[in-house]
Amino acid sequence: xxxxxxxxxxxxxxxxxxxxxxxxxxxxxxxxxxxxxxxxxxxxxxxxxxxxxxxxxxxxxxxxxxxxxxxxxxxxxxxxxxxxxxxxxxxxxxxxxxxxxxxxxxxxxxxxxxxxxxxxxxxxxxxxxxxxxxxxxxxxxxxxxxxxxxxxxxxxxxxxxxxxxxxxxxxxxxxxxxxxxxxxxxxxxxxxxxxxxxxxxxxxxxxxxxxxxxxxxxxxxxxxxxxxxxxxxxxxxxxxxxxxxxxxxxxxxxxxxxxxxxxxxxxxxxxxxxxxxxxxxx
Amino acid sequence: xxxxxxxxxxxxxxxxxxxxxxxxxxxxxxxxxxxxxxxxxxxxxxxxxxxxxxxxxxxxxxxxxxxxxxxxxxxxxxxxxxxxxxxxxxxxxxxxxxxxxxxxxxxxxxxxxxxxxxxxxxxxxxxxxxxxxxxxxxxxxxxxxxxxxxxxxxxxxxxxxxxxxxxxxxxxxxxxxxxxxxxxxxxxxxxxxxxxxxxxxxxxxxxxxxxxxxxxxxxxxxxxxxxxxxxxxxxxxxxxxxxxxxxxxxxxxxxxxxxxxxxxxxxxxxxxxxxxxxxxxxx
Numbered sequence: 235x236x237x238x239x240x241x242x243x244x245x246x247x248x249x250x251x252x253x254x255x256x257x258x259x260x261x262x263x264x265x266x267x268x269x270x271x272x273x274x275x276x277x278x279x280x281x282x283x284x285x286x287x288x289x290x291x292x293x294x295x296x297x298x299x300x301x302x303x304x305x306x307x308x309x310x311x312x313x314x315x316x317x318x319x320x321x322x323x324x325x326x327x328x329x330x331x332x333x334x335x336x337x338x339x340x341x342x343x344x345x346x347x348x349x350x351x352x353x354x355x356x357x358x359x360x361x362x363x364x365x366x367x368x369x370x371x372x373x374x375x376x377x378x379x380x381x382x383x384x385x386x387x388x389x390x391x392x393x394x395x396x397x398x399x400x401x402x403x404x405x406x407x408x409x410x411x412x413x414x415x416x417x418x419x420x421x422x423x424x425x426x427x428x429x430x431x432x433x434x435x436x437x438x439x440x441x442x443x444x445x446x447x448x449x450x451x452x453x454x455x456x457x458x459x460x461x462x463x464x465x466x467x468x469x470x471x472x473x474x475x476x477x478x479x480x481x482x483x484x485x486x487x488x489x490x491x492x493x494x495x496x497x498x499x500x501x502x503x504x505x506x507x508x509x510x511x512x513x514x515x516x
Numbered sequence: 517x518x519x520x521x522x523x524x525x526x527x528x529x530x531x532x533x534x535x536x537x538x539x540x541x542x543x544x545x546x547x548x549x550x551x552x553x554x555x556x557x558x559x560x561x562x563x564x565x566x567x568x569x570x571x572x573x574x575x576x577x578x579x580x581x582x583x584x585x586x587x588x589x590x591x592x593x594x595x596x597x598x599x600x601x602x603x604x605x606x607x608x609x610x611x612x613x614x615x616x617x618x619x620x621x622x623x624x625x626x627x628x629x630x631x632x633x634x635x636x637x638x639x640x641x642x643x644x645x646x647x648x649x650x651x652x653x654x655x656x657x658x659x660x661x662x663x664x665x666x667x668x669x670x671x672x673x674x675x676x677x678x679x680x681x682x683x684x685x686x687x688x689x690x691x692x693x694x695x696x697x698x699x700x701x702x703x704x705x706x707x708x709x710x711x712x713x714x715x716x717x718x719x720x721x722x723x724x725x726x727x728x729x730x731x732x733x734x735x736x737x738x739x740x741x742x743x744x745x746x747x748x749x750x751x752x753x754x755x756x757x758x759x760x761x762x763x764x765x766x767x768x769x770x771x772x773x774x775x776x777x778x779x780x781x782x783x784x785x786x787x788x789x790x791x792x793x794x795x796x797x798x799x
Contacts, residue, residue, distance in 0.1 A: 235685070235689055245613040252606075255647070256628050259643035259646060320539050323532075327536070341770065342546045345550055345762070346765065347727055347729070348746060349758075352758060354549055356552065357548075361564045361565060366564060367566040397542070398546065454636065455637070455638060458730075472636060475638055479645070485646065489646070492639045499634070
Protein backbone atom coordinates (compact mmCIF):
# COMPACT_ATOMS: atom_id res chain seq x y z
CA UNK A 235 0.00 0.00 0.00
CA UNK A 236 2.95 2.36 0.52
CA UNK A 237 4.67 3.34 -2.68
CA UNK A 238 8.36 3.05 -3.28
CA UNK A 239 8.72 6.83 -3.12
CA UNK A 240 7.01 6.95 0.29
CA UNK A 241 9.26 4.25 1.65
CA UNK A 242 12.36 6.01 0.35
CA UNK A 243 11.30 9.35 1.80
CA UNK A 244 10.76 7.94 5.28
CA UNK A 245 13.86 5.74 5.17
CA UNK A 246 16.57 7.84 3.61
CA UNK A 247 16.80 10.87 5.95
CA UNK A 248 16.99 8.94 9.24
CA UNK A 249 19.28 6.38 7.66
CA UNK A 250 21.69 9.09 6.48
CA UNK A 251 21.57 10.97 9.76
CA UNK A 252 22.11 7.88 11.87
CA UNK A 253 25.00 6.81 9.64
CA UNK A 254 26.65 10.21 9.90
CA UNK A 255 26.12 10.86 13.61
CA UNK A 256 26.16 7.37 15.10
CA UNK A 257 27.81 4.87 12.76
CA UNK A 258 30.67 7.11 11.62
CA UNK A 259 31.50 8.26 15.19
CA UNK A 260 31.58 4.66 16.46
CA UNK A 261 33.80 3.70 13.54
CA UNK A 262 35.98 6.71 14.26
CA UNK A 263 36.27 5.65 17.89
CA UNK A 264 37.41 2.27 16.63
CA UNK A 265 40.11 3.98 14.53
CA UNK A 266 41.18 6.24 17.39
CA UNK A 267 41.74 3.22 19.60
CA UNK A 268 44.63 2.17 17.31
CA UNK A 269 46.18 5.63 17.17
CA UNK A 270 48.38 7.35 19.73
CA UNK A 271 49.33 10.74 21.15
CA UNK A 272 52.66 12.42 20.48
CA UNK A 273 54.59 14.17 23.28
CA UNK A 274 53.35 17.45 21.78
CA UNK A 275 49.82 16.21 22.42
CA UNK A 276 48.89 15.73 18.79
CA UNK A 277 47.04 12.66 17.58
CA UNK A 278 49.40 10.35 15.67
CA UNK A 279 47.56 8.47 12.94
CA UNK A 280 49.79 5.42 12.88
CA UNK A 281 48.10 2.09 13.48
CA UNK A 282 49.26 -0.05 16.37
CA UNK A 283 47.98 -2.10 19.27
CA UNK A 284 49.80 -0.15 21.99
CA UNK A 285 46.59 1.05 23.66
CA UNK A 286 45.20 -2.45 23.92
CA UNK A 287 48.52 -3.74 25.24
CA UNK A 288 48.46 -1.08 27.91
CA UNK A 289 44.92 -2.03 28.86
CA UNK A 290 45.84 -5.65 29.28
CA UNK A 291 49.10 -5.01 31.07
CA UNK A 292 48.28 -2.30 33.57
CA UNK A 293 46.27 -3.71 36.43
CA UNK A 294 44.61 -0.38 37.25
CA UNK A 295 42.32 -0.74 34.23
CA UNK A 296 41.37 -4.28 35.05
CA UNK A 297 40.80 -3.55 38.69
CA UNK A 298 38.67 -0.52 37.89
CA UNK A 299 36.64 -2.45 35.34
CA UNK A 300 36.07 -5.28 37.82
CA UNK A 301 35.16 -2.82 40.54
CA UNK A 302 32.68 -1.13 38.19
CA UNK A 303 31.11 -4.47 37.35
CA UNK A 304 30.93 -5.38 41.03
CA UNK A 305 29.27 -2.04 41.83
CA UNK A 306 26.86 -2.48 38.89
CA UNK A 307 26.05 -6.04 40.01
CA UNK A 308 25.19 -4.86 43.51
CA UNK A 309 23.06 -2.03 42.13
CA UNK A 310 21.24 -4.54 39.94
CA UNK A 311 20.66 -6.92 42.84
CA UNK A 312 19.41 -4.27 45.26
CA UNK A 313 17.21 -2.64 42.61
CA UNK A 314 15.56 -6.00 41.94
CA UNK A 315 15.15 -6.77 45.64
CA UNK A 316 13.54 -3.39 46.21
CA UNK A 317 11.72 -3.22 42.89
CA UNK A 318 10.19 -6.66 42.41
CA UNK A 319 8.04 -6.80 45.54
CA UNK A 320 6.90 -3.23 44.93
CA UNK A 321 5.93 -4.02 41.32
CA UNK A 322 4.15 -7.17 42.53
CA UNK A 323 2.31 -5.17 45.17
CA UNK A 324 1.28 -2.57 42.58
CA UNK A 325 0.04 -5.14 40.12
CA UNK A 326 -1.77 -7.50 42.46
CA UNK A 327 -2.66 -5.71 45.69
CA UNK A 328 -2.87 -1.96 45.07
CA UNK A 329 -6.51 -1.99 43.94
CA UNK A 330 -7.87 1.43 43.17
CA UNK A 331 -4.67 3.21 44.14
CA UNK A 332 -2.72 1.38 41.45
CA UNK A 333 -2.63 4.26 39.00
CA UNK A 334 -1.60 6.82 41.58
CA UNK A 335 1.13 4.57 42.98
CA UNK A 336 2.41 3.87 39.47
CA UNK A 337 2.75 7.62 38.89
CA UNK A 338 4.57 7.84 42.22
CA UNK A 339 7.18 5.41 40.91
CA UNK A 340 7.72 7.62 37.88
CA UNK A 341 7.84 11.02 39.59
CA UNK A 342 11.35 10.62 41.11
CA UNK A 343 12.62 10.07 37.55
CA UNK A 344 11.67 13.67 36.83
CA UNK A 345 14.11 14.96 39.39
CA UNK A 346 17.40 15.49 37.65
CA UNK A 347 19.76 12.58 38.06
CA UNK A 348 22.60 14.91 38.99
CA UNK A 349 20.42 16.58 41.60
CA UNK A 350 19.48 13.27 43.20
CA UNK A 351 23.13 12.27 43.44
CA UNK A 352 23.81 15.69 44.96
CA UNK A 353 20.97 15.20 47.45
CA UNK A 354 22.54 11.96 48.64
CA UNK A 355 25.80 13.81 49.09
CA UNK A 356 24.11 16.31 51.40
CA UNK A 357 22.56 13.41 53.32
CA UNK A 358 25.64 11.23 53.69
CA UNK A 359 28.37 13.82 54.27
CA UNK A 360 30.26 14.05 57.57
CA UNK A 361 28.21 17.14 58.48
CA UNK A 362 25.33 15.93 56.34
CA UNK A 363 21.75 15.30 57.36
CA UNK A 364 22.18 11.69 58.44
CA UNK A 365 25.31 12.16 60.52
CA UNK A 366 24.01 15.24 62.30
CA UNK A 367 20.70 13.44 62.90
CA UNK A 368 22.51 10.48 64.47
CA UNK A 369 24.45 12.82 66.73
CA UNK A 370 21.34 14.84 67.53
CA UNK A 371 19.59 11.74 68.86
CA UNK A 372 22.84 10.64 70.53
CA UNK A 373 23.22 7.42 68.61
CA UNK A 374 26.78 8.35 67.65
CA UNK A 375 29.28 10.80 69.06
CA UNK A 376 31.36 11.34 65.95
CA UNK A 377 30.28 11.46 62.32
CA UNK A 378 30.42 8.10 60.55
CA UNK A 379 32.90 8.78 57.79
CA UNK A 380 32.36 5.60 55.80
CA UNK A 381 29.01 6.92 54.59
CA UNK A 382 30.33 9.30 51.96
CA UNK A 383 33.27 8.86 49.56
CA UNK A 384 32.98 5.09 49.45
CA UNK A 385 31.67 2.41 47.08
CA UNK A 386 28.77 2.14 49.55
CA UNK A 387 27.64 5.69 48.72
CA UNK A 388 27.89 4.96 44.99
CA UNK A 389 25.88 1.73 45.27
CA UNK A 390 23.24 3.43 47.41
CA UNK A 391 22.86 6.38 45.04
CA UNK A 392 22.78 4.30 41.88
CA UNK A 393 20.28 1.91 43.48
CA UNK A 394 18.11 4.90 44.26
CA UNK A 395 18.37 6.12 40.67
CA UNK A 396 17.80 2.79 38.92
CA UNK A 397 15.16 1.14 41.13
CA UNK A 398 12.31 2.86 39.23
CA UNK A 399 13.90 1.64 35.97
CA UNK A 400 13.63 -1.95 37.21
CA UNK A 401 10.12 -1.51 38.61
CA UNK A 402 8.62 -0.35 35.30
CA UNK A 403 9.41 -3.41 33.10
CA UNK A 404 8.65 -5.85 35.94
CA UNK A 405 5.31 -4.15 36.53
CA UNK A 406 4.55 -4.27 32.79
CA UNK A 407 5.34 -8.01 32.71
CA UNK A 408 3.16 -8.68 35.77
CA UNK A 409 0.29 -6.70 34.25
CA UNK A 410 0.41 -8.90 31.16
CA UNK A 411 -0.12 -12.11 33.10
CA UNK A 412 -3.66 -13.29 32.33
CA UNK A 413 -5.47 -13.27 35.64
CA UNK A 414 -7.35 -16.45 34.83
CA UNK A 415 -4.05 -18.35 35.00
CA UNK A 416 -3.66 -17.20 38.58
CA UNK A 417 -7.26 -18.13 39.26
CA UNK A 418 -6.82 -21.56 37.71
CA UNK A 419 -3.80 -22.20 39.88
CA UNK A 420 -5.84 -21.40 43.01
CA UNK A 421 -8.77 -23.49 41.82
CA UNK A 422 -6.50 -26.45 41.28
CA UNK A 423 -5.41 -26.25 44.89
CA UNK A 424 -2.06 -24.45 44.75
CA UNK A 425 -1.14 -22.41 47.80
CA UNK A 426 -0.47 -18.71 47.25
CA UNK A 427 3.27 -19.38 47.52
CA UNK A 428 3.07 -22.16 44.93
CA UNK A 429 1.04 -19.94 42.65
CA UNK A 430 3.62 -17.21 42.98
CA UNK A 431 6.67 -19.37 42.33
CA UNK A 432 5.18 -21.66 39.70
CA UNK A 433 2.92 -19.29 37.77
CA UNK A 434 3.52 -15.62 38.45
CA UNK A 435 7.28 -15.44 38.86
CA UNK A 436 8.22 -17.49 35.77
CA UNK A 437 5.88 -15.35 33.66
CA UNK A 438 7.45 -12.17 34.97
CA UNK A 439 11.02 -13.19 34.12
CA UNK A 440 11.20 -11.16 30.87
CA UNK A 441 10.45 -8.04 32.91
CA UNK A 442 13.05 -9.00 35.50
CA UNK A 443 15.66 -9.54 32.78
CA UNK A 444 14.86 -6.19 31.17
CA UNK A 445 14.99 -4.37 34.52
CA UNK A 446 18.21 -6.10 35.55
CA UNK A 447 19.84 -5.19 32.24
CA UNK A 448 18.84 -1.53 32.60
CA UNK A 449 20.20 -1.32 36.12
CA UNK A 450 23.46 -3.12 35.36
CA UNK A 451 24.30 -1.44 32.06
CA UNK A 452 23.34 2.07 33.10
CA UNK A 453 25.27 1.92 36.36
CA UNK A 454 28.28 0.26 34.73
CA UNK A 455 28.86 3.33 32.56
CA UNK A 456 28.13 5.92 35.22
CA UNK A 457 30.71 8.56 36.02
CA UNK A 458 28.86 11.22 38.00
CA UNK A 459 27.94 9.29 41.13
CA UNK A 460 31.51 7.97 41.59
CA UNK A 461 32.95 11.46 41.06
CA UNK A 462 30.52 13.08 43.48
CA UNK A 463 30.25 10.39 46.12
CA UNK A 464 32.78 7.66 45.43
CA UNK A 465 36.06 9.05 46.66
CA UNK A 466 39.29 7.34 45.59
CA UNK A 467 37.96 3.85 46.42
CA UNK A 468 34.81 4.34 44.39
CA UNK A 469 36.34 5.30 41.04
CA UNK A 470 34.69 3.55 38.08
CA UNK A 471 35.79 2.81 34.54
CA UNK A 472 34.00 5.81 33.02
CA UNK A 473 35.93 8.13 35.33
CA UNK A 474 39.12 6.92 33.70
CA UNK A 475 37.67 7.67 30.26
CA UNK A 476 36.64 11.15 31.40
CA UNK A 477 40.10 11.92 32.78
CA UNK A 478 41.76 10.59 29.63
CA UNK A 479 39.52 12.88 27.61
CA UNK A 480 40.29 15.89 29.80
CA UNK A 481 43.34 16.44 31.93
CA UNK A 482 45.35 13.39 30.86
CA UNK A 483 44.58 14.11 27.19
CA UNK A 484 44.86 10.65 25.74
CA UNK A 485 41.83 10.20 23.50
CA UNK A 486 43.16 7.04 21.83
CA UNK A 487 43.47 5.18 25.12
CA UNK A 488 40.06 6.53 26.16
CA UNK A 489 38.66 5.24 22.86
CA UNK A 490 40.09 1.77 23.51
CA UNK A 491 38.44 1.64 26.94
CA UNK A 492 35.13 2.95 25.56
CA UNK A 493 35.24 0.33 22.85
CA UNK A 494 35.73 -2.35 25.49
CA UNK A 495 32.67 -1.01 27.33
CA UNK A 496 30.72 -0.91 24.07
CA UNK A 497 31.49 -4.58 23.45
CA UNK A 498 30.49 -5.55 27.00
CA UNK A 499 27.24 -3.56 26.82
CA UNK A 500 26.24 -4.82 23.38
CA UNK A 501 26.89 -8.45 24.36
CA UNK A 502 24.87 -8.02 27.55
CA UNK A 503 22.03 -6.51 25.54
CA UNK A 504 21.89 -9.36 23.06
CA UNK A 505 22.15 -11.88 25.90
CA UNK A 506 19.24 -10.25 27.70
CA UNK A 507 17.25 -10.08 24.47
CA UNK A 508 17.74 -13.81 24.01
CA UNK A 509 16.78 -14.53 27.63
CA UNK A 510 13.66 -12.40 27.33
CA UNK A 511 12.61 -14.26 24.19
CA UNK A 512 13.27 -17.62 25.77
CA UNK A 513 11.13 -16.83 28.79
CA UNK A 514 8.24 -15.04 27.14
CA UNK A 515 5.26 -17.32 26.86
CA UNK A 516 3.43 -15.99 23.86
CA UNK B 517 -19.03 -13.55 44.24
CA UNK B 518 -16.12 -15.11 46.06
CA UNK B 519 -12.90 -13.29 45.14
CA UNK B 520 -10.64 -16.30 44.99
CA UNK B 521 -7.54 -14.51 43.89
CA UNK B 522 -7.79 -11.27 45.77
CA UNK B 523 -4.96 -10.88 48.23
CA UNK B 524 -7.16 -10.54 51.26
CA UNK B 525 -8.59 -14.05 50.94
CA UNK B 526 -7.18 -17.51 51.78
CA UNK B 527 -4.74 -16.67 54.48
CA UNK B 528 -2.50 -14.43 52.41
CA UNK B 529 -3.32 -11.36 54.47
CA UNK B 530 0.05 -11.39 56.26
CA UNK B 531 1.72 -11.52 52.90
CA UNK B 532 -0.11 -8.51 51.53
CA UNK B 533 0.66 -6.67 54.76
CA UNK B 534 4.34 -7.52 54.34
CA UNK B 535 4.21 -6.23 50.79
CA UNK B 536 2.54 -3.05 51.96
CA UNK B 537 5.31 -2.45 54.49
CA UNK B 538 7.93 -3.13 51.84
CA UNK B 539 6.21 -0.81 49.34
CA UNK B 540 6.02 1.96 51.94
CA UNK B 541 9.71 1.55 52.74
CA UNK B 542 10.71 1.65 49.05
CA UNK B 543 8.64 4.77 48.46
CA UNK B 544 10.30 6.27 51.53
CA UNK B 545 13.70 5.48 50.04
CA UNK B 546 12.72 6.96 46.66
CA UNK B 547 11.33 10.17 48.13
CA UNK B 548 13.74 10.77 51.02
CA UNK B 549 16.39 12.62 48.97
CA UNK B 550 13.72 14.68 47.23
CA UNK B 551 12.17 15.67 50.55
CA UNK B 552 15.59 16.56 51.97
CA UNK B 553 16.41 18.53 48.85
CA UNK B 554 13.27 20.64 49.08
CA UNK B 555 13.39 21.08 52.86
CA UNK B 556 17.00 22.26 52.88
CA UNK B 557 16.36 24.77 50.12
CA UNK B 558 14.76 26.78 52.95
CA UNK B 559 17.55 26.09 55.44
CA UNK B 560 19.51 29.18 56.46
CA UNK B 561 22.36 27.11 57.86
CA UNK B 562 23.47 25.35 54.68
CA UNK B 563 22.88 22.07 52.88
CA UNK B 564 23.28 19.67 55.82
CA UNK B 565 22.81 19.73 59.56
CA UNK B 566 19.94 18.33 61.57
CA UNK B 567 17.57 19.77 62.58
CA UNK B 568 17.14 22.45 59.91
CA UNK B 569 17.73 25.95 61.30
CA UNK B 570 16.49 29.41 60.44
CA UNK B 571 14.03 28.67 57.68
CA UNK B 572 14.43 31.36 55.05
CA UNK B 573 13.72 32.31 51.44
CA UNK B 574 17.18 33.85 51.08
CA UNK B 575 18.48 31.09 48.84
CA UNK B 576 15.65 31.73 46.41
CA UNK B 577 16.45 35.46 46.51
CA UNK B 578 20.10 34.74 45.76
CA UNK B 579 19.03 32.37 43.03
CA UNK B 580 16.82 34.92 41.31
CA UNK B 581 19.68 37.41 41.22
CA UNK B 582 22.13 34.81 39.90
CA UNK B 583 22.83 35.65 36.24
CA UNK B 584 24.95 32.63 35.22
CA UNK B 585 22.32 30.13 36.47
CA UNK B 586 19.57 31.75 34.41
CA UNK B 587 21.84 31.94 31.37
CA UNK B 588 22.42 28.23 31.71
CA UNK B 589 18.68 27.58 32.12
CA UNK B 590 18.09 29.52 28.90
CA UNK B 591 20.82 27.52 27.15
CA UNK B 592 19.28 24.27 28.35
CA UNK B 593 15.88 25.35 27.07
CA UNK B 594 17.35 26.18 23.66
CA UNK B 595 19.13 22.83 23.53
CA UNK B 596 15.99 20.96 24.61
CA UNK B 597 13.83 22.63 21.94
CA UNK B 598 16.43 21.96 19.24
CA UNK B 599 16.85 18.36 20.42
CA UNK B 600 13.09 17.93 20.29
CA UNK B 601 12.95 19.29 16.74
CA UNK B 602 15.83 17.13 15.49
CA UNK B 603 14.77 13.90 17.11
CA UNK B 604 11.11 14.20 16.12
CA UNK B 605 11.94 15.20 12.54
CA UNK B 606 14.08 12.10 12.18
CA UNK B 607 12.47 9.78 14.71
CA UNK B 608 8.97 9.87 13.20
CA UNK B 609 10.18 8.85 9.69
CA UNK B 610 12.48 6.30 11.31
CA UNK B 611 9.49 4.72 13.05
CA UNK B 612 7.52 4.76 9.78
CA UNK B 613 10.48 3.15 8.00
CA UNK B 614 10.76 0.41 10.62
CA UNK B 615 7.04 -0.19 10.45
CA UNK B 616 6.51 -0.04 6.68
CA UNK B 617 9.67 -0.39 4.63
CA UNK B 618 12.03 -3.24 3.93
CA UNK B 619 15.62 -2.35 3.16
CA UNK B 620 19.02 -3.96 3.49
CA UNK B 621 20.54 -3.31 6.90
CA UNK B 622 17.19 -2.70 8.57
CA UNK B 623 18.08 -4.79 11.63
CA UNK B 624 21.36 -2.91 12.04
CA UNK B 625 19.55 0.39 11.56
CA UNK B 626 17.06 -0.47 14.30
CA UNK B 627 19.81 -1.39 16.72
CA UNK B 628 21.85 1.68 15.87
CA UNK B 629 18.93 4.05 16.40
CA UNK B 630 18.07 2.54 19.78
CA UNK B 631 21.64 2.13 21.02
CA UNK B 632 22.06 5.60 22.62
CA UNK B 633 19.07 4.85 24.83
CA UNK B 634 20.96 2.18 26.73
CA UNK B 635 24.60 2.90 25.92
CA UNK B 636 26.52 4.82 28.60
CA UNK B 637 26.27 8.49 27.62
CA UNK B 638 30.03 8.89 27.70
CA UNK B 639 30.43 6.55 24.72
CA UNK B 640 27.94 8.52 22.63
CA UNK B 641 29.52 11.76 23.82
CA UNK B 642 33.12 10.73 23.25
CA UNK B 643 32.48 9.28 19.78
CA UNK B 644 30.65 12.46 18.69
CA UNK B 645 33.46 14.58 20.14
CA UNK B 646 35.84 12.63 17.91
CA UNK B 647 33.65 13.25 14.87
CA UNK B 648 33.57 17.00 15.51
CA UNK B 649 37.27 17.06 16.30
CA UNK B 650 38.21 15.33 13.07
CA UNK B 651 35.92 17.56 11.00
CA UNK B 652 37.14 20.71 12.78
CA UNK B 653 33.74 21.66 14.12
CA UNK B 654 34.16 23.83 17.20
CA UNK B 655 32.39 22.70 20.35
CA UNK B 656 29.43 24.97 21.02
CA UNK B 657 25.72 24.95 21.71
CA UNK B 658 25.30 23.57 18.21
CA UNK B 659 27.36 20.45 18.92
CA UNK B 660 25.35 19.81 22.09
CA UNK B 661 22.10 20.22 20.15
CA UNK B 662 23.30 17.75 17.51
CA UNK B 663 24.41 15.34 20.25
CA UNK B 664 21.14 15.47 22.17
CA UNK B 665 19.07 15.41 18.99
CA UNK B 666 20.88 12.32 17.72
CA UNK B 667 20.86 10.43 21.01
CA UNK B 668 17.16 11.10 21.56
CA UNK B 669 15.98 9.93 18.11
CA UNK B 670 15.80 6.62 19.99
CA UNK B 671 13.04 7.98 22.25
CA UNK B 672 10.99 9.45 19.40
CA UNK B 673 11.32 6.25 17.38
CA UNK B 674 10.31 3.91 20.21
CA UNK B 675 7.28 5.97 21.23
CA UNK B 676 6.01 6.55 17.69
CA UNK B 677 6.70 2.96 16.65
CA UNK B 678 4.60 1.75 19.60
CA UNK B 679 1.83 4.10 18.47
CA UNK B 680 2.03 2.78 14.90
CA UNK B 681 1.51 -0.77 16.14
CA UNK B 682 -1.91 0.24 17.45
CA UNK B 683 -2.81 2.33 14.40
CA UNK B 684 -5.50 1.05 12.07
CA UNK B 685 -4.15 1.35 8.55
CA UNK B 686 -7.62 1.32 6.99
CA UNK B 687 -7.96 5.07 7.51
CA UNK B 688 -4.75 5.80 5.66
CA UNK B 689 -5.78 3.40 2.93
CA UNK B 690 -9.16 5.10 2.59
CA UNK B 691 -7.50 8.49 2.39
CA UNK B 692 -5.19 7.31 -0.38
CA UNK B 693 -8.05 5.62 -2.24
CA UNK B 694 -10.07 8.83 -2.10
CA UNK B 695 -7.34 10.68 -3.92
CA UNK B 696 -5.26 12.30 -1.19
CA UNK B 697 -1.55 12.07 -1.80
CA UNK B 698 0.95 10.66 0.72
CA UNK B 699 1.86 14.11 2.05
CA UNK B 700 -1.79 15.01 2.74
CA UNK B 701 -2.46 11.58 4.21
CA UNK B 702 0.56 11.92 6.50
CA UNK B 703 -0.51 15.29 7.89
CA UNK B 704 -4.26 14.69 8.00
CA UNK B 705 -4.47 11.04 9.03
CA UNK B 706 -1.19 9.62 10.30
CA UNK B 707 -0.01 12.52 12.49
CA UNK B 708 -3.40 13.24 14.13
CA UNK B 709 -3.72 9.56 14.98
CA UNK B 710 -0.25 9.57 16.50
CA UNK B 711 -0.86 12.78 18.45
CA UNK B 712 -0.45 11.18 21.88
CA UNK B 713 2.76 9.22 21.23
CA UNK B 714 4.26 12.28 19.54
CA UNK B 715 3.40 14.64 22.41
CA UNK B 716 4.59 11.99 24.88
CA UNK B 717 7.86 11.61 23.01
CA UNK B 718 8.29 15.38 22.81
CA UNK B 719 7.85 15.80 26.56
CA UNK B 720 10.19 12.91 27.31
CA UNK B 721 12.84 14.27 24.93
CA UNK B 722 12.51 17.71 26.45
CA UNK B 723 13.01 16.48 30.01
CA UNK B 724 15.78 14.05 29.15
CA UNK B 725 17.62 16.79 27.30
CA UNK B 726 17.19 19.27 30.17
CA UNK B 727 18.75 16.69 32.49
CA UNK B 728 21.42 15.30 30.16
CA UNK B 729 25.00 15.62 31.30
CA UNK B 730 27.18 12.78 29.97
CA UNK B 731 26.91 13.67 26.27
CA UNK B 732 27.01 17.43 26.94
CA UNK B 733 30.12 16.94 29.06
CA UNK B 734 32.13 16.02 25.96
CA UNK B 735 30.56 18.50 23.54
CA UNK B 736 30.44 21.64 25.64
CA UNK B 737 31.79 24.90 24.24
CA UNK B 738 31.81 28.11 26.25
CA UNK B 739 28.14 28.18 27.24
CA UNK B 740 27.05 25.88 30.05
CA UNK B 741 23.79 24.00 30.15
CA UNK B 742 22.04 23.94 33.52
CA UNK B 743 23.31 20.48 34.60
CA UNK B 744 26.86 21.44 33.67
CA UNK B 745 26.54 24.75 35.52
CA UNK B 746 25.31 22.87 38.61
CA UNK B 747 28.08 20.34 38.14
CA UNK B 748 30.69 23.10 38.06
CA UNK B 749 29.31 24.59 41.26
CA UNK B 750 29.17 21.25 43.06
CA UNK B 751 32.89 20.93 42.64
CA UNK B 752 33.51 24.38 44.09
CA UNK B 753 31.47 23.90 47.26
CA UNK B 754 27.77 23.69 47.77
CA UNK B 755 25.04 26.01 49.05
CA UNK B 756 21.25 25.53 49.24
CA UNK B 757 21.00 27.68 46.13
CA UNK B 758 21.44 24.39 44.22
CA UNK B 759 18.54 22.97 46.26
CA UNK B 760 16.45 26.00 45.37
CA UNK B 761 17.00 25.79 41.61
CA UNK B 762 16.41 22.01 41.70
CA UNK B 763 13.18 22.50 43.64
CA UNK B 764 11.89 25.00 41.09
CA UNK B 765 12.74 22.72 38.14
CA UNK B 766 11.12 19.77 39.92
CA UNK B 767 7.93 21.74 40.48
CA UNK B 768 7.84 22.63 36.78
CA UNK B 769 8.28 18.97 35.83
CA UNK B 770 5.56 17.94 38.24
CA UNK B 771 3.11 20.40 36.69
CA UNK B 772 4.09 19.12 33.24
CA UNK B 773 3.41 15.50 34.21
CA UNK B 774 0.04 16.34 35.73
CA UNK B 775 -0.99 18.29 32.62
CA UNK B 776 0.21 15.52 30.32
CA UNK B 777 -1.53 12.89 32.40
CA UNK B 778 -4.83 14.79 32.31
CA UNK B 779 -4.44 15.23 28.56
CA UNK B 780 -3.89 11.53 28.06
CA UNK B 781 -6.73 10.46 30.28
CA UNK B 782 -9.08 12.79 28.47
CA UNK B 783 -7.92 11.61 25.04
CA UNK B 784 -8.18 7.94 25.87
CA UNK B 785 -11.38 8.29 27.86
CA UNK B 786 -9.82 6.42 30.73
CA UNK B 787 -6.48 5.32 32.06
CA UNK B 788 -4.41 2.82 30.25
CA UNK B 789 -4.26 0.18 32.92
CA UNK B 790 -4.74 -3.53 32.40
CA UNK B 791 -7.79 -4.98 34.12
CA UNK B 792 -7.24 -5.29 37.84
CA UNK B 793 -7.90 -8.51 39.67
CA UNK B 794 -11.24 -7.25 40.94
CA UNK B 795 -12.59 -6.27 37.53
CA UNK B 796 -11.08 -9.38 35.96
CA UNK B 797 -12.99 -11.61 38.34
CA UNK B 798 -16.18 -9.58 38.20
CA UNK B 799 -16.42 -10.08 34.45
